[in-house]
Amino acid sequence: MSDFLALTLAEARDGLYRRDFTARELADAYIEAMAAARALNAYCAETPERALAMAAAADQALAAGNAGPLAGIPLGIKDLFCTKDVLSQASSRILEGFKPRYESTVTANLWRDGAVMLGKTAMDEFAMGSSTETAVTGPVTNPWRGEGSNKNLVPGGSSGGSSAAVAAKIALGATGTDTGGSIRQPAAFTGTVGIKPTYGRCSRWGIIAFASSLDQAGPIARTVRDAAILLKSMAGHDPKDSTSINAPVPDFEAALSGDIRGLKVGIPKEYHTTQMPAEIEALWQQGIAWLKDAGAKIVDVSLPHTQYALATYYIVAPAEASSNLARYDGVRYGLRVNNGGGLHDMYAKTRAAGFGKEVKRRILIGTYVLSAGYYDAYYLKAQQVRTLIARDFAEAFKKVDVLLTPTAPSSAFGIGETTDPIAMYLNDVFTVPASLAGLPAMSLPAGLDKAGLPLGLQLIGKVLDEETVIKVGGVIERAAGFAAQPKPWWRS
Numbered sequence: 001m002s003d004f005l006a007l008t009l010a011e012a013r014d015g016l017y018r019r020d021f022t023a024r025e026l027a028d029a030y031i032e033a034m035a036a037a038r039a040l041n042a043y044c045a046e047t048p049e050r051a052l053a054m055a056a057a058a059d060q061a062l063a064a065g066n067a068g069p070l071a072g073i074p075l076g077i078k079d080l081f082c083t084k085d086v087l088s089q090a091s092s093r094i095l096e097g098f099k100p101r102y103e104s105t106v107t108a109n110l111w112r113d114g115a116v117m118l119g120k121t122a123m124d125e126f127a128m129g130s131s132t133e134t135a136v137t138g139p140v141t142n143p144w145r146g147e148g149s150n151k152n153l154v155p156g157g158s159s160g161g162s163s164a165a166v167a168a169k170i171a172l173g174a175t176g177t178d179t180g181g182s183i184r185q186p187a188a189f190t191g192t193v194g195i196k197p198t199y200g201r202c203s204r205w206g207i208i209a210f211a212s213s214l215d216q217a218g219p220i221a222r223t224v225r226d227a228a229i230l231l232k233s234m235a236g237h238d239p240k241d242s243t244s245i246n247a248p249v250p251d252f253e254a255a256l257s258g259d260i261r262g263l264k265v266g267i268p269k270e271y272h273t274t275q276m277p278a279e280i281e282a283l284w285q286q287g288i289a290w291l292k293d294a295g296a297k298i299v300d301v302s303l304p305h306t307q308y309a310l311a312t313y314y315i316v317a318p319a320e321a322s323s324n325l326a327r328y329d330g331v332r333y334g335l336r337v338n339n340g341g342g343l344h345d346m347y348a349k350t351r352a353a354g355f356g357k358e359v360k361r362r363i364l365i366g367t368y369v370l371s372a373g374y375y376d377a378y379y380l381k382a383q384q385v386r387t388l389i390a391r392d393f394a395e396a397f398k399k400v401d402v403l404l405t406p407t408a409p410s411s412a413f414g415i416g417e418t419t420d421p422i423a424m425y426l427n428d429v430f431t432v433p434a435s436l437a438g439l440p441a442m443s444l445p446a447g448l449d450k451a452g453l454p455l456g457l458q459l460i461g462k463v464l465d466e467e468t469v470i471k472v473g474g475v476i477e478r479a480a481g482f483a484a485q486p487k488p489w490w491r492s
């Protein structure tokens with residue numbers, strides 16, 4: 001076996017089961033590749049010893065014939081997931097040194113199935129952002145560069161360490177979380193596949209909370225099949241999360257039948273924004289043509305409240321964040337700044353030193369919209385609009401089985417280029433509506449822009465219907481034949 005890194009997750013799984021190579025060999029190849037790619041800054045903590053121990057256990061299970069479905073598969077884990085005895089900081093200074101004494105349900109599910117942890121991947125602090133520039137360990141660099149350019153680009157965010165790791169082949173797959181687009185937009189920026197499942201499909205237990213009514217875990221992987229395999233292990237009912245859905249987890253991989261004849265695909269007219277670059281609009285039209293060729297019926301639909309989604313999200317998410325982040329006060333976890341000024345002084349100094357600028361902005365906005373006198377005008381109104389947005393989708397899904405849209409309004413931009421917070425928030429314009437409605441959605445690479453950078457298309461499904469999203473994604477993936485790869489300039 002000459003090039004382990006070139007294998008997809010499905011191929012590696014099958015090779016391991018056939019015993020063509022060992023989990024140890026695969027882990028060695030990834031540990032070496034991870035160490036040689038530090039220029040990307042994708043990992044904020046590497047755990048090679050743990051990877052080797054887990055690989056040894058996988059080899060034993062494979063030999064004994066009782067291995068799990070992910071035996072020996074090396075993964076990167078977003079720093080938002082609590083991993084027992086391993087630094088879990090949400091890429092924030094305020095959680096400096098925090099090593100949880102427990103394991104998140106999603107990662108526990110992956111380890112139950114035999115997966116191997118390579119390390120923790122960097123993210124925007126507390127998952128607030130679209131560029132992974134605010135990680136306490138420094139910005140993550142996208143493995144992709146424009147044709148003939150040396151400019152460093154962002155990998156998207158907030159799961160940018162995960163998307164960069166998968167694109168650079170220093171993880172076979174990775175976990176992400178998506179509150180308003182943090183799996184899908186980084187996947188689009190790095191030519192990878194990302195699935196945000198239905199809200200409640202994956203347990204939130206042990207995932208550091210950002211906005212609890214929106215946060216959802218999901219996979220980032222190289223192919224639709226790989227993402228489907230990971231999602232199956234990650235998902236499932238968890239009594240420890242009261243919003244976890246008690247429904248059977250289908251075999252998502254089996255949904256990849258390739259047959260979408262007669263399926264109705266909705267094209268929401270409100271997503272044709274005037275600011276959208278012509279090449280993204282063109283890629284969307286190409287996606288429509290591919291699905292038509294495969295026998296799907298294309299139906300124009302309307303989601304009339306789309307224009308309010310971004311504003312609604314940027315009230316609801318900060319409101320919940322301001323409440324969730326109240327627990328970081330220097331008393332229980334991580335950083336403590338105490339110079340003898342008393343309890344309140346310690347709270348204030350710890351929070352002032354521990355949180356970055358964007359997190360502070362969200363706490364201020366969230367506290368404001370929840371305060372007496374403004375609650376009705378902002379928070380309550382946002383909740384009402386959120387209901388209308390969810391209703392738009394419910395109406396559309398009376399007519400169609402799935403929706404097709406672009407994932408993001410641009411390709412990857414340069415590190416340090418987007419300094420205005422509102423400009424950063426605009427990245428989420430196509431992803432937040434599905435988040436507000438709790439619907440499953442996927443981004444998959446469908447083409448390159450004129451600079452040679454990946455662009456993604458988004459599929460949005462009905463509640464708990466990840467299978468249709470995956471099935472249609474498989475058809476687009478095959479039609480697009482996306483085979484471009486970033487040139488490994490980062491390899492040392």
Ligand code: GLN
Nearest residue numbers: 127128129179180181182
């Ligand atoms: N970019 C969005 C935000 O900053 C979404 C982040 C996310 O999905 N975690 O809130």
